[in-house]
Amino acid sequence: MxxxxxxxxxxxxxxxxxxxxxxxxxxxxxxxxxxxxxxxxxxxxxxxxxxxxxxxxxxxxxxxxxxxxxxxxxxxxxxxxxxxxxxxxxxxxRGALRPKAAQQPGATAPNRAGPAPQASPAPHRQADTPVPTSSNLSGGLEGSPLETRYTFHNLVEGPSNALAVAAAKKVADAQPGDRVPYNPLFISAAVGLGKTHLLQAIANSVRTANPHRRVLYLTAEYFMYRFVQAIRNKSTLSFKDVLREIDILIIDDLQFLNGTKVHEEFGHTLTTLVDSQRQVVIAADRAPNDLDGLEPRVRSRLGGGLLVELDVPDYSMRRHILEHRIAAQKEIFDQLVFPDEVVDFVARSVTTNGRDLDGAVNRLVAHNQLTSTPIDLKMAEIALRDLLKARETRRPKIEDIQRVTSQHFGVSRQDLVSARRTRVIVRPRQIAMYLSKTLTPRSLPEIGRRFGNRDHTTVLHAVRKVEEMIDRDPQVAEDIETLKRLLDQ
Structure with a gap:
């Protein structure tokens, strides 16, 4: 031919x-x-x-x-x-369908009869491109609202979040043209441990120190909403183009991402940004392998970056958080008296997360200001009785059991969910499965899925094996009691 x-x-x-x-x-x-x-x-x-x-x-x-x-x-x-x-x-x-930048207020339209301005090739990202001070990105793609109070300056650091904070600051401090340090950066934590504060601190820091970098913060729900809206308006190409030309994409609460097409679009976006050396930061309440609906290639891509976990704050960090919150309240109520013994009581009693600590301080201050009752231990016991009761009845989560078990036995959490079958890994894994079955309401299939997609019969075997070991091995019985005490703290 x-x-x-x-x-x-x-x-x-x-x-x-x-x-x-x-x-x-x-x-x-x-x-x-x-x-x-x-x-x-x-x-x-x-x-x-x-x-x-x-x-x-x-x-x-x-x-x-x-x-x-x-x-x-x-x-x-x-x-x-x-x-x-x-x-x-x-x-x-043949013709880029890019959204047009919004016209500046007061600008006039060019005179069609006059000479056309000289066009010059634009670089991929122009250094003089204005970046909005709000969460609006050029092209009409609005990000989720940012809280100005969520900064690195007022973020309390401690052993439970030190690695995550260091990685987040490294991302925020990167300059245009620098090698992307950790990509994607995936932050995993239960509710109230500071994921949103950390993500918004990155966005606020970049916009302050490097206003020419294009950073977009989105919750997973808002990402879904905008994508579905683009489909309805037949503007998905414009949506994709704008999304993939930013410098830093931050997505919060990835566990709420639903829908096959939305998952596909997220996977395409993630791949394109990472391949083109754009920074991606993601947070969820569990690790990528435990998230429902994600395609294997997306899990692999997320696992190829840096995964950091935020743990429950220890006593000294909880006290530090309380001192920060109380200092902020004293700026509003200059006559506020918050005795040290009450601070200690709250730090030892409210052990769940930073959000509950905020709520405890707000309640005590409200009682004090509305009823003129002085803040003391008696008032704290009454005002916080539901938080104290919640602590008494709180049941650990599988993530808590995996974290405490891995720390106690000196293995990594990834080892617990891996396919490795060495003795040093198998026994802690079986004990963690046993505790998950006896201390949580989760079913055997659910527990198996959270331990590396294992079959429910594997979990049942582990439970029976540990029950046998408890009867004949005092050390195993002691380990389990120690783990239960650690989970109750």
């Missing part, structure tokens, strides 16, 4: 090239399915040939980048089956 190789080609040759591409599109649809075809191949058009190079065009830079990197070799192979002389497939953007 005659190769379609001239750089200036006839209409017949152009028609033949388009016919080639239509045939290949049908093959791609059959090979990859309707969803992938619609997302990546449907809007690619055949432009022509330059020597032995096939030129295809895409509507946006993102589609060009993605298809060239992920499907370019396959498309070339399919072209070569039709014409073996073809050596390359080259993609270009």
């Amino acid at each position: 005659t190769a379609l190789v001239p750089s200036t080609f006839s209409e017949d040759e152009a028609d033949a090239g388009r016919a080639f591409w239509q045939r290949i599109q049908a093959e791609l649809r059959a090979a990859h399915g309707e969803d992938i075809y619609t997302s990546w191949f449907e809007r690619i058009e055949f432009e022509g040939l330059a020597g032995t190079v096939v030129v295809l065009s895409t509507p946006t830079p993102f589609i060009r980048h993605w298809t060239q990197n992920n499907y370019g070799p396959e498309i070339l192979q399919r072209f070569r089956k039709l014409d073996s002389s073809l050596t390359e497939v080259r993609f270009k953007v």
Whole structure:
């Protein structure tokens, strides 16, 4: 067959090239399915040939980048089956559908009759691009609201969050052009341990110290809302382009991300940003392997970055948190008296998380200001009785059991959920499974899933094995009692 190789080609040759591409599109649809075809191949058009190079065009830079990197070799192979002389497939953007930047207040429209301004090629990210001071990103993509009080300055540091804070500061302090240090950075913690404070501190720090860097903070729910809205408005390409051109993407509460298409879009966004050396920071209430709905490739991508956990604060950190909160209240109520013995009582009694400590301080101050009752131990016992009761009836979570067990036996939490079967790992894993069954309401299949997707029969075997060991091995019985005491603190 005659190769379609001239750089200036006839209409017949152009028609033949388009016919080639239509045939290949049908093959791609059959090979990859309707969803992938619609997302990546449907809007690619055949432009022509330059020597032995096939030129295809895409509507946006993102589609060009993605298809060239992920499907370019396959498309070339399919072209070569039709014409073996073809050596390359080259993609270009035929018309970027980028959102227009909002016009500055007071600016006037250009005079169409006057001379057109001289156009100059814009770099990928212009240094003089204005960045809004609010959470609005150019192109109309608004981020979730940021709390100005969530900064590194008023974040209490301690053993339970030292690594996470250090990593977050490293990300926030990075300069344009620096190598991305930890990507993605994944922060895992239970409710109220400071995930949101840490994520918003990164965003607030970058916007203050480096206002030309484009940072976007989104909750998972808001990410879903904007994506669904873009689908309804038929503006998904614009949504994707804006999202993938920021410097730092921060997503909070990833566990609330739902929907197959939303998960796919999140996976594409994550891959594109990480591959292009843009920083991604994510927080969730559990590790990536324990999140429902994530595709294996997304779990793998998240696991390839830095995973840090925020633990429950110890006594000294809880007291430090209380002192910060009380100092803030004294700026409002200058006559406020908060005895040291009450601070100590609250620090020892409210052991759940920082949010409950905030609530305890707010309640005591409210009682004091509204009833003129002095803050003392008697008042604290009455005002905080529900928090104290919650502590008495609180049941540990599987994450708590894994954390305490791994610390007690000197193994990592990743070891507990791994496939490793050495004795030093198997016994702590079996004990953690036993405690999960006896101290939590979780089912055997759920426990198995949280321990590396193990079968429920494996959990049942572990429970029975530990029950046998308790009867014949005093050391195992002592270890379990110690772990229960640690979980009750």
